[in-house]
Amino acid sequence: MRAFTGRSCLAHNPGPGHPDQPARLATVLESLRSAPGIDVVAATPAPLDAILACHERSYLDRARAMSAAGGGELGTDTTLNADSWTAALGATGAALAALDYALATGGHAFAAIRPPGHHALHHRAMGFCIVNHVAVLAREAVRRERQRVLIIDWDVHHGNGTQAMVEHDAAIRFVSLHQWPWYPGTGAAAERGIGNCFNLPMSPGLPAPTYVKTLWRGIERATDAWQPDVILISAGYDAMLGDPLGGFTLEPTDYATWVHRLRERFADVPIVAVMEGGYAPARLAAGVVATVQAMEA
Ligand SMILES: [Zn+2]
Numbered sequence: 665m666r667a668f669t670g671r672s673c674l675a676h677n678p679g680p681g682h683p684d685q686p687a688r689l690a691t692v693l694e695s696l697r698s699a700p701g702i703d704v705v706a707a708t709p710a711p712l713d714a715i716l717a718c719h720e721r722s723y724l725d726r727a728r729a730m731s732a733a734g735g736g737e738l739g740t741d742t743t744l745n746a747d748s749w750t751a752a753l754g755a756t757g758a759a760l761a762a763l764d765y766a767l768a769t770g771g772h773a774f775a776a777i778r779p780p781g782h783h784a785l786h787h788r789a790m791g792f793c794i795v796n797h798v799a800v801l802a803r804e805a806v807r808r809e810r811q812r813v814l815i816i817d818w819d820v821h822h823g824n825g826t827q828a829m830v831e832h833d834a835a836i837r838f839v840s841l842h843q844w845p846w847y848p849g850t851g852a853a854a855e856r857g858i859g860n861c862f863n864l865p866m867s868p869g870l871p872a873p874t875y876v877k878t879l880w881r882g883i884e885r886a887t888d889a890w891q892p893d894v895i896l897i898s899a900g901y902d903a904m905l906g907d908p909l910g911g912f913t914l915e916p917t918d919y920a921t922w923v924h925r926l927r928e929r930f931a932d933v934p935i936v937a938v939m940e941g942g943y944a945p946a947r948l949a950a951g952v953v954a955t956v957q958a959m960e961a
Contacts (some may be wrong), residue, residue, distance in 0.1 A: 665960035667696050667774045668707045669759045670754025674745035676779050682743060683909060683943045689778045691945035692952050694822040696776060699953050700737070701960065702818060704776070707761035708920035709753040715758060716943035717803040718796055718829055720787045727752070727794055739789030742779075752794040759797040759938045760894045763804060765892065772927075772938025772959035773936050774899070776952060780940040782823035782833060782898045783848060790825065791848060797938045798898045805894050806835050815839070818879060818922070819900020819940040820910030822851030822863070826898065831857030839886045841879040841903075843868050843910055862886045868911025875903070876918050880925060885930075895926060895935045901951035909943050916954035923958035 674686045680939030698704050715724065730736045731749035738744050755777035762773035781798055791875060798815055805813045817823040817840040830836040837860045843852050844865030851863045863881045866875060903912040937955060942948030
């Protein structure tokens with residue numbers, strides 16, 4: 665089983681007290697490297713062209729310049745240091761390498777990266793996110809003539825940036841399970857895009873099987889008579905019990921259950937998961953390892 669990361673992803677540091685600490689990814693990489701049968705590969709940074717499919721050039725120029733000048737506030741809750749721009753490119757590069765691998769082999773792959781991506785808008789940083797990695801992958805998959813791209817977002821927060829980028833695209837379907845009402849405030853069930861968005865807002869504190877079942881039913885609805893040819897996952901682990909930024913109750917085995925069900929229902933469809941949130945490092949790492957192992961077993 666293969667996991668991809670970017671060499672620069674650990675160097676992004678929004679400062680003390682910010683939830684997106686380098687220790688999150690450091691703990692994940694340590695756990696992946698000590699788990700049997702998982703190769704962790706360092707990918708090359710993303711080419712700007714791939715990112716320009718989703719983001720305005722002037723916004724990307726601003727992010728690069730701010731980082732080059734030592735850092736600053738690029739957007740709400742999104743603080744840059746001198747390494748943040750290269751970290752963002754490194755993260756997207758690892759996600760693209762995971763997509764390459766999955767499309768070339770028909771297998772599955774995980775991108776262990778930070779900063780996360782699913783709140784980033786085409787012209788604006790938001791919610792710790794600079795570049796929207798999963799949206800870049802969806803566009804890239806369409807460019808490579810994949811007709812039906814399914815995005816599943818199981819982060820505890822709604823993937824508002826992803827939805828905004830794909831909600832008019834008939835080749836892409838977006839299913840999101842998230843806490844409601846909660847940051848960022850979008851993701852009502854009535855937000856359907858062109859009929860390609862399937863939002864599943866849920867209360868916190870429910871039993872884990874309720875969340876597992878609800879997301880699965882959403883996936884079944886989204887793929888009724890619509891067989892995806894690639895599955896992309898915005899894999900957030902802040903939906904786990906005990907996360908400081910969410911009130912869901914998931915355990916590592918719940919992520920494994922979803923992956924196993926996806927593999928059973930969509931045999932031979934490549935799955936690419938990109939890491940999003942998860943702010944209790946040891947829990948995050950356990951969730952990632954369970955996901956990656958389920959991709960293989
Ligand atoms: Zn989140």
